[in-house]
Amino acid sequence: MGYPERWVGLRNYIYLANDDTFHAVVRNSLVFTVASVALKVGTGLLMALVLHATWRWRNFFRGLLLLPWITSTVIIALTWRWMFDAFPGRGFFNSVLLDAGLLTRPIAFMATPEGAMAAVVIANWWRGFPFFGVSYLAGMQSIPVELYEAASVDGAGAWRRFWHITLPGLKHVMVVTILLTFIFTINDFNIIYVMTRGGPGTATQVFATYSYEVAFNALRWGRGVTISIYVVPLLIALIPLVSRYLLRERTA
Amino acid sequence: MRAWKAATIIGLVAFGLTVLVPFWWIASMSFKTYEQIQFATSIYVPRPFTWENYTGLWLDTRFPLWLRNSAVTAVVVTAITTIVACLAGYAVARLRFPGRESVASLILILYLVPPSLLFIPLYRVLAELGATNSLWSLFLSYPTFTVPFCTWLLIGFFKALPTELEEAAMVDGATRVQALWRVLLPLAAPGIVASAIFAFTLSWNEFLYALIFIQDETSITVPVGLNLLIYGDVFHWGQLMAASVITTVPVVALYMFIHRWMVEGLAAGSVKG
Numbered sequence: 001m002g003y004p005e006r007w008v009g010l011r012n013y014i015y016l017a018n019d020d021t022f023h024a025v026v027r028n029s030l031v032f033t034v035a036s037v038a039l040k041v042g043t044g045l046l047m048a049l050v051l052h053a054t055w056r057w058r059n060f061f062r063g064l065l066l067l068p069w070i071t072s073t074v075i076i077a078l079t080w081r082w083m084f085d086a087f088p089g090r091g092f093f094n095s096v097l098l099d100a101g102l103l104t105r106p107i108a109f110m111a112t113p114e115g116a117m118a119a120v121v122i123a124n125w126w127r128g129f130p131f132f133g134v135s136y137l138a139g140m141q142s143i144p145v146e147l148y149e150a151a152s153v154d155g156a157g158a159w160r161r162f163w164h165i166t167l168p169g170l171k172h173v174m175v176v177t178i179l180l181t182f183i184f185t186i187n188d189f190n191i192i193y194v195m196t197r198g199g200p201g202t203a204t205q206v207f208a209t210y211s212y213e214v215a216f217n218a219l220r221w222g223r224g225v226t227i228s229i230y231v232v233p234l235l236i237a238l239i240p241l242v243s244r245y246l247l248r249e250r251t252a
Numbered sequence: 253m254r255a256w257k258a259a260t261i262i263g264l265v266a267f268g269l270t271v272l273v274p275f276w277w278i279a280s281m282s283f284k285t286y287e288q289i290q291f292a293t294s295i296y297v298p299r300p301f302t303w304e305n306y307t308g309l310w311l312d313t314r315f316p317l318w319l320r321n322s323a324v325t326a327v328v329v330t331a332i333t334t335i336v337a338c339l340a341g342y343a344v345a346r347l348r349f350p351g352r353e354s355v356a357s358l359i360l361i362l363y364l365v366p367p368s369l370l371f372i373p374l375y376r377v378l379a380e381l382g383a384t385n386s387l388w389s390l391f392l393s394y395p396t397f398t399v400p401f402c403t404w405l406l407i408g409f410f411k412a413l414p415t416e417l418e419e420a421a422m423v424d425g426a427t428r429v430q431a432l433w434r435v436l437l438p439l440a441a442p443g444i445v446a447s448a449i450f451a452f453t454l455s456w457n458e459f460l461y462a463l464i465f466i467q468d469e470t471s472i473t474v475p476v477g478l479n480l481l482i483y484g485d486v487f488h489w490g491q492l493m494a495a496s497v498i499t500t501v502p503v504v505a506l507y508m509f510i511h512r513w514m515v516e517g518l519a520a521g522s523v524k525g
Contacts, residue, residue, distance in 0.1 A: 053260040059511075065267055074457070082487070187368040189459070212464075
């Protein structure tokens with residue numbers, strides 16, 4: 001299987017440190033992760049605020065909005081790939097834009113490096129934001145109403161109440177959701193593999209997809225593992241941090 | 253106040269549409285003919301409405317076999333996971349032994365180690381065991397992520413239940429196993445069902461391990477099979493979407509059944525006070 005095994009010392013690490021593709025992989029992984037997490041935090045907060053203000057059918061809407069989170073990522077990735085598609089059987093966005101007269105001919109959204117990155121970020125965001133929304137809603141529901149009443153009496157407007165009561169009250173759950181999602185997103189495989197296979201070129205190649213490609217297509221097992229080992233320092237820094245937060249609330 | 257109400261409704265509609273449009277796209281495309289899809293006619297609603305993707309998928313592809321493989325895997329993995337997670341969760345929640353807190357953190361850390369880090373070494377191990385290319389590779393590998401996750405959930409559920417009932421049972425002469433089986437597990441049933449459904453969903457949707465460990469087309473699961481419906485540049489979109497509908501429905505049905513518990517389980521994992 002692959003090449004014969006022999007001791008090579010740090011050669012795989014040094015090779016990757018000087019490999020342009022690997023530099024692109026690191027950059028892409030960070031862009032993909034930071035953009036996805038930032039979008040999820042923003043829309044998650046918005047979703048939680050909307051659900052918190054919903055006075056009827058809140059559980060129904062919460063259940064409905066959580067649907068993407070339980071759907072297979074492969075199906076989500078295939079569906080979004082098609083929705084962004086230009087041809088054949090043009091996708092959703094081209095159909096809407098053409099019918100609205102905003103386009104005269106279909107655009108291949110995922111053919112450019114930026115377009116492909118935006119597409120995988122959007123698909124990943126769509127799958128993940130409901131988890132943030134539901135978690136933040138639970139956080140908001142645990143903030144005592146008296147705090148808001150007292151602030152209103154003291155003349156604080158909606159924005160100040162949000163800034164000084166809601167956000168500090170959500171600090172704990174925000175740290176947990178951001179760290180958890182960061183860990184899983186920087187190691188994501190499914191969405192990118194199904195939507196772009198890392199392309200066009202290496203524009204969306206990330207740690208997991210590159211590691212797969214090097215190990216299973218180029219049959220360089222050692223180098224494939226080395227790629228994932230490069231993520232380990234980050235995990236060693238983040239995992240104990242998340243665990244501490246999660247364990248603290250268990251024992252409290 | 254009226255402005256806030258309007259803003260809330262606009263928000264609900266916007267979020268509802270964001271979530272529903274892709275699902276509607278899947279469902280409506282699954283009922284279109286090949287020509288409707290190829291030539292992009294009747295984009296929004298299938299006209300005429302056809303079942304040909306479903307019959308084609310069922311008769312001309314190996315989808316039924318993939319569905320069976322996914323179901324067998326999910327059931328076996330859920331069974332293994334539930335037994336191990338109940339016992340492990342009980343041990344951490346109730347027994348006093350040195351290093352109990354470290355075991356709890358270790359379980360959590362195991363859950364946080366991403367599969368993308370483990371797939372190459374796991375592949376080598378499974379190949380040595382001769383388990384690759386069969387569902388055994390999945391029975392053996394999926395518990396590496398379902399067991400830590402479900403144990404973590406169950407520790408929380410068990411800890412939240414009062415210990416007095418079990419103690420009373422043991423004072424009355426029940427053994428520890430009887431106290432677990434007759435007292436704690438029935439009380440924790442909602443949590444156990446929720447964790448079992450999580451395990452089922454995780455293995456039903458898993459892709460990376462299934463893609464790597466199994467090459468034989470008769471042993472693959474649905475998520476991998478879906479990628480085989482793409483031949484080079486030819487996408488059998490109608491059949492793909494029909495397969496997506498068939499694959500998503502069981503999970504959504506299970507989920508509607510436990511939605512409340514699931515949200516509480518989620519909340520127990522990430523927020524509490």
